[in-house]
Amino acid sequence: MALQDGVDGAESRSRRRRRWPWITGGIVVGLIVIGTVTGGGKKDGDAKNPTPSSAAGEPSKSADSSKSVSAAKPKAKPVAETVLSESGSGIKSTAKFKVDGDWDLRYSYDCSAFGMQGNFIVQEGGSPLGALYLNELGKSGADVTHLHDGGTRFLEINSTCSWKISVIDVP
Structure with a gap:
């Protein structure tokens, strides 16, 4: 085996x-x-x-x-553009400017030369009943107001103070 x-x-x-x-x-x-x-x-x-x-x-x-x-290229974002810059004191009408839609109204005023509080008023020009954008009473101030009504406009400023404004077209 x-x-x-x-x-x-x-x-x-x-x-x-x-x-x-x-x-x-x-x-x-x-x-x-x-x-x-x-x-x-x-x-x-x-x-x-x-x-x-x-x-x-x-x-x-x-x-x-x-x-x-x-x-993959990113689209260029629209840039905010300053369409108006003015400064002065007293009463003034600005040049016309065009904004597409949203826009910012930046402002500052100083009443120290006046010696007391002063009034600072900004309204839409062209009509006695135009839109009132600003009405401030004080020795000084600065801020921005956001607005949403595009078109061709101009502003009327009435103040006893020295002031500066700028309008920025916001895309």
């Missing part, structure tokens, strides 16, 4: 040796199939639009990458 055990042992070893090439081949084929189905690690854009290799060793650019670079 020892001889038969030796033959059986050699036969089982040779069967084992013959199985490994089949198992290894099956694994390799399985990996190839999985790689083909999943795209082999390429992105969707790479599989649809493969880039040809360029001559002279220069990197090639695909049409998609140039689009994404140009699309």
Whole structure:
């Protein structure tokens, strides 16, 4: 029986040796199939639009990458623009200015030369009943008023104080 055990042992070893090439081949084929189905690690854009290799060793650019670079440029934000700056004392009508929509009226006044509190009034020009934008009483002051009615306008200032105003067109 020892001889038969030796033959059986050699036969089982040779069967084992013959199985490994089949198992290894099956694994390799399985990996190839999985790689083909999943795209082999390429992105969707790479599989649809493969880039040809360029001559002279220069990197090639695909049409998609140039689009994404140009699309990534941020749009320039509109900038606030000062459309009127005036200063003076007493009563004055300003030049006409145009604002598109929202605008800021920045102002300051100083009544120290007057010796006491003074009045500072700014209203829309052109009508005795024009919109009253500011009416302040004090020795001095400064602030900004936000307005929301665009168009072509001018202002009438009435004050016993020295003053400065500016109109900023806010985009």
